[in-house]
Amino acid sequence: MDTIKKDTYFWQGNEACAEGAMIAGCRFFAGYPITPASEIAEHMAKRLPQVGGIAIQMEDEMASVGAVIGASWAGVKAMTATSGPGFSLMQEFIGYAFMTETPCVIVDVQRAGPSTGQATKCGQGDVMQSRWGTHGDYSAIVLSPNSVQEMFTLTVRAFNLAESYRTPVILLADEITAHMREQVTVPRIKSTKIINRRKPKTGERAFFGLEEIPPMPVVGEGFNVAVTGSTHDEYGIRSTADPIVHRHLIGRLNNKIQNNVNKIADFESYNVDDCKVGVVSYGCTSRAIYETVEKAEENGIKIGYVRLKTLWPFPERIIKRLAETAETIIVPEMNLKQMLYEVERAADGLARTVPLNKIGGGELITPEELLATVEEMERNG
Amino acid sequence: MAETFSVRRYLRDLELPFCQGCGIFTVMNTFLRAIHELGHKDLSKIVFCSGIGCSSWISSPYFKADSIHTPHGRSLPVATGIKLLRPELNVVVFGGDGDIAGIGLSHFIHAARRNLDVLVIMVNNMVYGMTGGQVAPTTPFDTKTTTTPYGSFEHPLDAARLAVTAGACYVARWTTAYPNELRESVKKAIKMQGFRFIEVVSQCPTAFGRRIGLKSAKEMMKWFKENTISMEQAEKQNEEYWTEKIVVGEFIQRQRSTLVENVYKVIKKAQKIEED
Numbered sequence: 001m002d003t004i005k006k007d008t009y010f011w012q013g014n015e016a017c018a019e020g021a022m023i024a025g026c027r028f029f030a031g032y033p034i035t036p037a038s039e040i041a042e043h044m045a046k047r048l049p050q051v052g053g054i055a056i057q058m059e060d061e062m063a064s065v066g067a068v069i070g071a072s073w074a075g076v077k078a079m080t081a082t083s084g085p086g087f088s089l090m091q092e093f094i095g096y097a098f099m100t101e102t103p104c105v106i107v108d109v110q111r112a113g114p115s116t117g118q119a120t121k122c123g124q125g126d127v128m129q130s131r132w133g134t135h136g137d138y139s140a141i142v143l144s145p146n147s148v149q150e151m152f153t154l155t156v157r158a159f160n161l162a163e164s165y166r167t168p169v170i171l172l173a174d175e176i177t178a179h180m181r182e183q184v185t186v187p188r189i190k191s192t193k194i195i196n197r198r199k200p201k202t203g204e205r206a207f208f209g210l211e212e213i214p215p216m217p218v219v220g221e222g223f224n225v226a227v228t229g230s231t232h233d234e235y236g237i238r239s240t241a242d243p244i245v246h247r248h249l250i251g252r253l254n255n256k257i258q259n260n261v262n263k264i265a266d267f268e269s270y271n272v273d274d275c276k277v278g279v280v281s282y283g284c285t286s287r288a289i290y291e292t293v294e295k296a297e298e299n300g301i302k303i304g305y306v307r308l309k310t311l312w313p314f315p316e317r318i319i320k321r322l323a324e325t326a327e328t329i330i331v332p333e334m335n336l337k338q339m340l341y342e343v344e345r346a347a348d349g350l351a352r353t354v355p356l357n358k359i360g361g362g363e364l365i366t367p368e369e370l371l372a373t374v375e376e377m378e379r380n381g
Numbered sequence: 382m383a384e385t386f387s388v389r390r391y392l393r394d395l396e397l398p399f400c401q402g403c404g405i406f407t408v409m410n411t412f413l414r415a416i417h418e419l420g421h422k423d424l425s426k427i428v429f430c431s432g433i434g435c436s437s438w439i440s441s442p443y444f445k446a447d448s449i450h451t452p453h454g455r456s457l458p459v460a461t462g463i464k465l466l467r468p469e470l471n472v473v474v475f476g477g478d479g480d481i482a483g484i485g486l487s488h489f490i491h492a493a494r495r496n497l498d499v500l501v502i503m504v505n506n507m508v509y510g511m512t513g514g515q516v517a518p519t520t521p522f523d524t525k526t527t528t529t530p531y532g533s534f535e536h537p538l539d540a541a542r543l544a545v546t547a548g549a550c551y552v553a554r555w556t557t558a559y560p561n562e563l564r565e566s567v568k569k570a571i572k573m574q575g576f577r578f579i580e581v582v583s584q585c586p587t588a589f590g591r592r593i594g595l596k597s598a599k600e601m602m603k604w605f606k607e608n609t610i611s612m613e614q615a616e617k618q619n620e621e622y623w624t625e626k627i628v629v630g631e632f633i634q635r636q637r638s639t640l641v642e643n644v645y646k647v648i649k650k651a652q653k654i655e656e657d
Contacts, residue, residue: 028465056461063455063461063488066451066461067461070449071466096451218467220447222425224446236442
């Protein structure tokens with residue numbers, strides 16, 4: 001049995017994520033049960049051994065990312081999946097993966113928090129944690145799917161970005177996209193773009209510098225690689241007191257992402273250059289946008305939107321473009337204004353940003369609610 | 382004629398950071414001597430994992446080998462990922478008592494339960510040495526440390542006996558005063574499969590000894606020697622002996638199906654079911 005064949009499938013979001021991971025080449029999964037992400041672990045436990053991979057349930061979420069990082073250094077693409085409470089526990093190792101430039105994918109299927117919160121109900125409260133959750137100066141790559149199809153395609157992209165930039169990538173899903181069922185089109189594997197990390201040539205030693213994205217060896221192949229979460233030089237040797245080594249390392253680790261924002265940041269946009277009211281949304285909340293646009297246009301409102309497929313690095317440029325034409329930008333979110341201020345910053349005073357927030361009980365922001373805000377903005381400006 | 386042993390063969394050309402009189406020198410030397418006596422000319426078939434603390438620096442980055450220096454207490458999860466995907470490599474974990482039996486204790490118990498194929502060498506100095514001498518889960522009762530200025534009020538953990546209960550295949554405890562026995566244990570354990578655990582009670586004159594009136598490595602080792610009893614002796618005594626004395630010897634040696642064996646059996650099973 002091989003990875004899934006080209007066809008259309010009727011999948012749950014979590015299932016699509018697991019199949020996408022395997023298409024991308026993931027052959028190791030470690031996780032800890034948590035609602036609403038458990039189906040990813042269950043699907044991996046069933047499917048990975050069939051394709052010669054390994055899935056293991058660890059003792060907690062820290063151990064899960066730890067095993068994933070070990071697998072990555074053993075030369076294998078690896079993933080874990082969790083929800084908010086587990087994502088909090090994983091922050092330690094997310095910083096470590098960033099610092100040691102270990103490619104891996106971490107799925108956070110968001111639920112309503114803080115703490116245990118509402119385990120089975122949707123939320124978008126981990127947006128800022130996904131960007132700033134671990135300590136120290138770092139840059140995160142965070143993707144935001146809004147359909148079951150994207151649970152598949154963005155998981156593949158998450159692996160490709162992790163391998164390209166040698167960094168952990170977070171798929172910030174939510175309970176709605178993870179639990180609903182939709183049709184998914186799986187393309188031919190040969191036409192799917194799969195990126196693999198660059199390996200060093202014999203004799204190469206600088207696995208942590210000299211180049212923006214250095215090559216990554218596999219343990220046991222004679223490279224004598226020293227991997228550490230402490231500040232280290234280009235050769236992996238710990239250097240815990242030298243300011244230059246630290247500035248150099250942290251500078252490069254951040255730059256390799258910040259210098260490539262335009263390649264990484266992805267979005268869907270509509271009518272950004274000719275609208276009076278703009279909407280910036282992401283994840284399950286963005287599903288209300290299509291009907292809202294249709295109804296608003298019927299009412300003669302000039303509306304445009306940007307749907308973020310990458311939350312971090314933040315696609316500033318397109319937001320600024322939207323702000324140049326729109327008078328107001330509405331930011332609907334299932335949290336208490338986490339992305340609002342980022343939009344406001346990118347809009348740079350060119351448009352007024354308006355929040356639309358709803359939390360609890362897994363209740364989505366409906367097209368009617370979004371439309372009402374759009375109409376109010378149209379009327380009152 | 383056999384080649385003479387030199388630690389330099391196995392070390393990177395870096396200055397070692399350990400304090401004068403530290404037991405880590407003995408552990409490092411003894412481990413590498415065992416490797417030499419087993420005929421390994423280099424460390425190319427071993428991957429080292431370690432956490433945070435002085436003893437986690439034994440392998441990282443000083444050993445001329447692949448070494449992964451993980452967050453505090455998390456060496457065993459990382460070792461799990463490596464070993465499962467590169468079963469042909471020997472995975473050795475170094476850590477201190479704080480790293481393995483404190484913050485990383487859950488991983489330790491579960492790795493032993495799963496019978497993960499790794500050798501764990503825990504250097505037990507009974508204190509958090511790197512951070513300046515705070516109480517550890519292994520600190521003897523009523524001992525003064527920087528965070529127990531009136532004497533510790535907690536009972537210490539016996540990690541070796543815990544490893545036996547949790548399912549390890551090989552468990553031994555020695556002190557730095559027993560380098561020969563330690564070397565033989567390493568030689569035996571490194572060739573075995575499954576979870577293997579060697580605890581080395583080791584002196585930290587800097588952060589521990591001087592606060593309990595033992596100012597040098599020599600005085601600390603004298604204290605170890607006077608307070609050490611063998612497994613055989615301890616078994617004849619009552620339970621208090623196990624906490625009041627340092628019990629040394631081989632605690633267990635047994636065979637159980639290992640994690641690597643079992644995981645690869647499952648892959649075969651899954652593929653067979655799929656074909657049928």
